Amino acid sequence: MKDKNKILVDATKCAQCLLCQLMCSFTYTKTFNISKSRITIDVARRAIGFSEDCNNCGTCAHYCGYGALTMEDRRRGETHEGV
């Protein structure tokens, strides 16, 4: 399921570790703050979404250890320049 440009989402694999949210917010605000993350994890509905601010950098996919988020055209190991 493609949910944001080239970030492929499979919510059934999400373990709700929130690393995607923590690292997204850290990348852009230098603070670990899931409320400021551009990727949203709804733990009740088990849903993954993206805000309008998401620029498709792939940091979230890089830090997903469960295969819930993968980049369509980027190998693991490459991250956004700011990280």
Add this chain to the structure above:
Amino acid sequence: MKEYRCRALYVDLTTGKSHTEEIADEHVRRFLGGYGLNARLGFDLIEPKADPLSEKNPIIIGACPMTGTALPGSAKTSLLTKFPLTGAFSTGINGSRFGLLLKSSGYSNLIITGKADSPVYLKIHDENVEIRDATSIWRKDINETTDDLWKRHGSSNSVLAIGEAGENQVAISLALVDKIHTWGKGGLGAVMGSKNLKAVMVDGSKGVEVFDPKGFLRILKEIFEKIIKDPNHEKLIYWGKMGYFQARGHELGWGYQNSRSNCPHEIVDLYGANVYEKEYKKFRASCPSCPAGCKDILEIKDDSGAREVHFSSLSGRLNNWASRGNLGSYRNVLECHDFANRNGICVQSFTGLFDLSVELYQKGIITKADTDGIELKRDFETAMMLLKQTAKKEGFGAILADGYLPLIKRLGTQCEEVAIHEKGTDIQADPRLYRLNTAEFYTVVNPRGSPPTKGITESYVMKEVPFVLFRNWAKRTGMRQADIDRIFYSDDRYHISRLAKHAEDWAVLRESLGAPCMEPRINYSYDFERLRELLFCATGIEMVPEDLKAVGERGVNMEKVLNVMEGFGRKDDRFPERWFEPILFDGEEKHTLTYFGDPFTKEIAYKLLDDYYDERGWDITLGIPTLSTLKRMNLSDVAEDLESTGIFP
């Protein structure tokens, strides 16, 4: 980032008021956070010998410097209270969003005191702290309560909730966070229930800063990359704790029928990985910040639809239900486990007591007159009936609800000889099956009785460990060379209980810093120097190795002080009598051996205790810290307060 500070939120349920206080810098520098800081804050609050179910028993929750970051294992948060099951102050750890969001609200600690007049829940969001009416959710189970609160306030909140067992002040109750992460074995549910506190909900918008973002990120990436690049990573994620479940059951064994024998192999296989995968596996779950999650969400399907059953530790709980309950099928286990979760009953405690009770019944020590006419046997129907009674504290369930100590007091020696417990808690590690090493010894001195986790050094249970790895562990965890040389007294032996002391200090240091997870892939990510560097990168606090090493030992001593004031000492650090009797393994008797193969006798047991207390600098006869030890540990403020009590030598 400004200078690192800790801020505590105090909520008094009696007055309905809350306030915040900055925690004194001298406390933060000595204890850092979590385990140790909770104990020091508790020292100023507690009234010794108070009833754990009275308004005088505080609940003290403490996050750590690393909590709220993306560091693997950092989500673990500590909770200190006097637990009704044991009567001791001890610390329970939880890995969930709760600590992360507490820090994100701007608080390192949450301290709840008093008692509300009627059912309430606590809602925390940054500076907004509200005590709200919980009448509509009282008597709802934990899942219903959490879903209700999420519907009202949003699922960005982390919800710590109790079920009916806690509301009825059952001593073997606990709480769950976000419906899956257990907290507070030993009666946290009862403590909250005694305060009319149904739930605590936290969300936060401030986030968590670190002192040196670049340095912190560098170490975080090293740890993360190593975990992810493990060639077995995908397999480990897929199987979680089920990867070694059957091997452990077959090769090591689990105590069966009140630990008279090992669990038959065919019963082990009833709950095996193939059944898990084909019939019930649904989702992987994890603590926040962890890329190596090991929690499980299973699914039961029947005519009424599909229902999720949550496991904080699937293999551990399957072990408990299978070997102690003999429930007959995986499905039956899920039904019982789901009931226990929803009502907030501790599975370890319940299954231990259930198992014991059946033996007592078989021996005629208890009869149908005690059980309200129920014939006690190990099967699904009896287990489910007793679970329901326990939640309501009715019938024989009312006896189970109070735990081991009142039962032993009521029935006397004939029960004490049969029960396997430590300070009123069921025991998870049987040295007759695993040999007696640091973890099994630690059970005896653990204020909580169980689990043995803080005593773990190298992971020695499932495999033969080259001796050099124990020495490497000692160096990796910052032990001084002089201590290593003294404790590792030959090429292939160490003093077990002296090393256990250092294992405990290391574990408490990690529980004070925010990296306490003992799952191997996370555990091995941290060594002493890395923790020292992480402390600086997270907080700007620089500590010489000696000072950082002392933090763990100081935390142990601080919590011990609270328990000495309750009357605990050497007399309570007892080796269960059953450890000196054999267990049948596949029909053959197995006696307890030390890790090095020596028969385990009472003489050896007493010597181990002497060695442990000596290693701690405690009074060997009393098994408690001396005033001079407390002063040596930079606890002079505590020692001065205690001098007049005459308790401490």
